[in-house]
Amino acid sequence: MxxxxxxxxxxxxxxxxxxxxxxxxxxxxxxxxxxxxxxxxxxxxxxxxxxxxxxxxxxxxxxxxxxxxxxxxxxxxxxxxxxxxxxxxxxxxxxxxxxxxxxxxxxxxxxxxxxxxxxxxxxxxxxxxxxxxxxxxxxxxxxxxxxxxxxxxxxxxxxxxxxxxxxxxxxxxxxxxxxxxxxxxxxxxxxxxxxxxxxxxxxxxxxxxxxxxxxxxxxxxxMNLVRITHVQAAATTVPAHDSRRATQMILETSILGRQEEVSKLESWLMVEEEQSDPVIISVTGVGGIGKTTIAAAVYESMRHHFNCHAWASVFQSPTTSLLQDVLRGILKSMSMMAPRNIDAMNDASLREMIRSRLVGKKFLLVLDDVMKKDEWEYVKSALPQDCQAKILLTSGTNLQYLPDCKYAIHIPRLTPQNAFNLLQKRVCLQQTTFWPSVVKSEAEEILGICKGIPLAIATIGGLLSTKQMETKEWTIVRHMLSQAHFTPLCYSDLHAVLKSCFLYAALFPLNSEIPCKRLQQLWIAEGFVQARATMTAEEAARLQMEELIWRNMIQMAQVGLDGEVETCRVLRPMREFALKRSEQDKFSSSLLDRSGNALQPERPHHLSLSAESSSIPITEVDKLNLSGMYSLLLFKGYKHQPLFITSVSSFRLLSVLEIQHLTRDDLPDSVGDLGLLRYLGLRGTKLKKLPTSLKKLQRLQTLDIRDTFIRDLPDGLEGMKMLRHLLLAGSFGDKVVNLVVAIEVFKDLQTLAGVGVTEGITKGLHHLPQLQKLSVGEVKSCHSVTLFESIDHMKFLRSLTIKCAPEEHIDMISCNPLENLEKLRIGGPIDNLLAWIEKLHSLKYLYLWDCLLMKDPLSALQHLPSLVLLSLCNAYNGKEIQFGTRAFLKLKKLSILRCKKLERWTAMKDGAMGKLQTLTIAYCPNFTRLPRGLGELTSLQALQVADMPAHFIKEARDIQSTSTSKFSLLVRETTQLSAYTDAKPGHKMLPISMFAHLMRNIEETDKHLPRQPKLKDKKEA
Structure with missing residues (x-):
């Protein structure tokens, strides 16, 4: 339909x-x-x-x-x-x-x-x-x-x-x-x-x-059209899979049959080069062959072997935003904050900053989807002479003609056996089942049509995963596939609501990573979510997202340590089909054709403008009839944003207004005239205030003002009773937003993030039992009783952040174990904290900073059954950490930062931390030695050390040289950490802003590019 x-x-x-x-x-x-x-x-x-x-x-x-x-x-x-x-x-x-x-x-x-x-x-x-x-x-x-x-x-x-x-x-x-x-x-x-x-x-x-x-x-x-003559979508829109198990199965199959290519690329990256010029490695192949997936696997496994690294997706032509992405990646990998004015920096400033950060460094850069030599030359001009750089290029064209390309690999089609294994595993995400011989025969014919292209095989497998193991249905799929391309076939099998969701995802810029939760909120605002009696709209949207991922119409980009998909993307072949279909079905309109020429769409209803669109003169855009728009998405890099904002009052049918990196510091008051607006996204803009007319937006469901300069919301917002997500400030920053409204009127509120605590707020929280995410700051001791009484009633709470006000010491008075709590962030000293955390058996992510604990947190928390990440930053004032056998059975990442009194870590006992992948230790000046047994952890992939004594670093190198796991050791100077001293008299706790960028970096690297199965040895490869 x-x-x-x-x-x-x-x-x-x-x-x-x-x-x-x-x-x-x-x-x-x-x-x-x-x-x-x-x-x-x-x-x-x-x-x-x-x-x-x-x-x-x-x-x-x-x-x-x-x-x-x-x-x-x-x-x-x-x-x-x-x-x-x-x-x-x-x-x-x-x-x-x-x-x-x-x-x-x-x-x-x-x-x-x-x-x-x-x-x-x-x-x-x-x-x-x-x-x-x-x-x-x-x-x-x-x-x-x-x-x-x-x-x-x-x-x-x-x-x-x-x-x-x-x-x-x-x-x-x-x-x-x-x-x-x-x-x-x-x-x-x-x-x-x-x-x-x-x-x-x-x-x-x-x-x-x-x-x-x-x-x-x-x-x-x-015209002799008939009723229902082809394969239809399954009766149930969501396959009966455990989502995290299915995600893991998709990850495991993503490089199936590509181990040889991955091993070859990894070996090239490890070669010590004598030359100082950047070493170029090209990965080429036809569309859908898996170039980006292979590059992602290699990048994930090898980035720890370099001082700094970055991943950048290349668009149709070199732009300043490409250098910005490279610089952001470099700074993030070095635990450094990007300049706030990075979006306004010109090419010369960006090149200068990139060179200054890369001098004398080993640098890994992936440039994905390179189309022309000019794009590489544009980035190369920003690299310093004395930088040991390895550059991995992916392209659909053959780049071997480049004179400076030292290594090249062309990705072949899958062998028949690997193709069959991929199809089988994508059809049976939960487990491999027995295939009847008649179905197997149809599968072989389907694979013959797919011709060894992984994208085609995986997408057809996603379609077949919704079908019965019956010859009739598989025969219909095979017959249809023999007539048409796999993309329209799989698209036609989607339910109407999933088609809208897929086309909407394609509105995002090419190669961009789309935050899943944000995309789901946009779908809800547009009415693209199928209501379910026992679910919230957000839960139904998440299931729709999972089905599109399982069907391979949308690909995973970043995956958390717990297996939850954090960001996604629409690959180029899928996006090109989606944009064409959007034009045909009057869903959305592109302003550029495939050759980059300006178009004049008739009357666009969903319009996205990004850096690509900046080439169109604003005079041409002014000719468009935009009064019928439902969605206006203004992405980073679109230079005409301010002109659009001034005329926003003429877009009265808008349900969605998403603006990224707007340079002006205010919004026109006419925004309040958008009576149908359900989603207002202003994250990352330079806004300092919101118009008072905001109170007229009675249908608003999502307001996102994170990473802005706004510190107060206007009065009179009680009329916005449909609010579901109020995203005011980041969880790790020391900034909060003041909210004077009586929040108890927001009965449907599920997210309240970045609000400054007052007595009225703590009392109002008692009336919001549906909250799933709560982040509060400026908490004082006088708020303790009321705040924790309210939190005790939040049985659906999944994420909780509490940041104490400076010089404050609060009491943990909660007795409710919060059975659904998965993520906890605590900033500041809280009494009885560890005793409460011990009861949180669903907890997966735990961040503690400035807590000044006297009791060993590792000893207290070692038996949390679901914990995958533990980050301690100025959180422990003791001298020793220790834990017993079978401790931290699921822990994958441990960070110990600025625990200045810590001296010893006793031996790593058998069975403890058996899944630990990354260990980070930074600015613990009295920490003399690593625990015995660390080098025997077979799962350990990276040990990151920053601002530690020389003898500690020497011991780390010794352990690495004798380790059976062959983990990478990354030693770096984090100037932001070492810059802080105790020279401030009377300052009892560190300012949160000192570590905000580092904590955020730790969290973001937990959901990096999809993790691939680790190759045990070359024989297995």
Missing amino acids: AVPVGNLLRKLKECISHESNLLIAVHLEQIKKVFERVKPYLRDAEWKRDLHDTEWRRNVNNQEELKIKKYEKISRWVSQIAALAVEVEEIIVTYDLYLFDKNTSGSLFSKFLSSRFLIVGKDTLSTKIQQFLSRSHQQTNSIINGNGFHSSHQMRSHRHISSENNVSVVRNLTLPSNRACPTDSTTSWHKHLFGMDSLELLGQFSEKATKEMQRLIWEALN
Whole structure:
């Protein structure tokens, strides 16, 4: 089913359920029913259109010309359906806005002005309906006369609204706006004003839309379109898999059959080069062969062997943002903060900073998706002469002709056995089951069509994972695959709501990593989430995300230590298909064609503008009709952002406004006029305040102002009762945002992050038991009792951050073990803290800083069954740490930072920390030696040391040389850590900002590129 039809039906269903006027509800129900009728024919038409559009069609001869013409006719029919659905949807949304304006107006005069919205203006509801009626009438006559689809009997049975009637309706509705009002109309225009003619107009719109759809259904019958002739989406939208287990299975299969290539690349990266010039390694291959996946596996396993490293995705041409990404990666790998003005830095400044950081360093850089030699030369010009750099390039073109390319590898297609293993594991994500011989035969034929391309095999496997192990269904898939490309086949198998989600994800810039939670909140705001009786919208959105990942329509980018997918991406082949389909189905519009030339889309409803779009002159963008937009996504690098923001009041149908890295420090007050807005994303902008008109956004669900300069929210936000996610400040920073609103009115609130604590806030929290994420700062001892009483009631809480105010010491008075708590961050001294944490058996991530504990935290927390990360930063004032056997059974990352009194770590006992992958020790000046047994941990991949005594570093090198795990040792100077001394008299605890960047870096590296199975030896490879 075409995306616009699915979106319209969901809007109609929502509108009908909230409509109080029975007659209007009947009209809307009539439209809904006729669009429901076309769905099965539309499925057949879309598939036949895909057969015509597919790039895999071959051997087209003269005998097939008639068939091609038929496909073209069907394609035009689908476009007509999409265009009609899009236009009807815009009218429905405009009607929703009209009702909102009318219902939220207070005084009689306000209601008068609100009613005028219906009857005057360039882009009002009445104007849109009149345009629809007039155009629809003309189209109907021309199509009937030209094609003869309707018989004379059908013509007589259809009552059309004449042009004279249309004009009379317009004349009546526009009377109030005329200065000279005829006397014979004075008695009737009050009725027109307060809704009589609006109901009549909506009725005529409903009748005309219904007849248009009936005509199109008649055309479907004349084109011999049939009902449901191909593979349909499974009855259940989500496979019955454990999500983390499925994620692990996908990771394990991502480089299946590529161990030889991975080993070769790793060996090249480890070669000690005599030359000082950068060593270039190219990875080439056809689209979908797995170049990025292989590079990610190598980068993940080898980055610890370098002083610094970075990953940058290259776009169509070199831009300043590419150097910014390289610099960000370098600084992050060195635990250093990026400059706040990095987005405003020019090429010369970026090159200078990159060179200064890389002098004398071993540097690993991955440039993914390089298209031209110029792109590499652009980055190379920023590297210093005395830098031992290894550069890994991936490209769909052959880069071996480059004179400075020392190593090159071309990725071949999978062997038949590896291809079969990949398909089998993607079909059976939970476990490998027995395949009946008839299914196996079909699988072999499917693999023959896929020709060893991993992307095709994995995506088809995702489709088959939703099917029964029956010959009939697999035969249909094989037959369809033999006719068309795998991408439209797998897309056609998606439910309508998943199609919208997939197309929306493709709006993000090419190669960008998309935060999963943010994308899910955008889907919810757009109405792309299928409601489930026993789930919240967020839980349903997460399941939809997982299904798209399992089906391989969206790929995992970063995965947490606990196996949860944190970020995702849409690969180039999938994105190109999605953008093309979006254009065809009127879902979204691109401003650039494949050659980079400017386009003039007809009327975009979902528009994304990024660095790529900056090449389009603003004068060309001004020509677009943007008044019908539902989503406006302004990404980093789009240089015309300020001009868009000044005209935001004209985008009254917006549900989503996402702005990244805006340089101006305020928003226009007209933002409050966006009555339908559900998502307002302002993260990373330079904003210092929000307009007072924000209180008018009564439908707002998500407000994200993290990493801005905003410290106070405006008063009067109690009307925003639909808020679900309030993201105010980061968890590791010392900044909070003051909130004076009575937060107990936000009954649906699930996320409250970065709020400064007051007595009113602590009391209000008691009324928010649905919270899943809570981050509070500036906590004082006087808040302890009320705060922890409120926290005790939050049985759904998954993430908790508590940051004490300076010089404050609070008491942990909680007795509730919070059974669902997975992530805990504590900044500051809290009494009885360890005794409470010991009870948190679901805890996976624990960050403690400035806690000044006297009791050994490792000894106290060693038996937490789910803990995968433990980070201690100025958290322990003792001299010794120790733990027993079988301690920290799941721990993968341990960081001990600035524990200045720590001297000893007793021996590592058998069975303890058996899964530890990364150990970080920094600025512990009295820590004399590492524990015995550390080198025997076979799982250990990296030991990172910063600002430690020379004899400690020497011992670390000795352990590395004799270790059986062959872990990498990274020694670096972290100037931000060593810069702080105890020279400040009376300062009892460290400022949080001193370690905010380091703590954030630790957290972000826990969800890096997907971790791949570690190769035990070359024989296994």
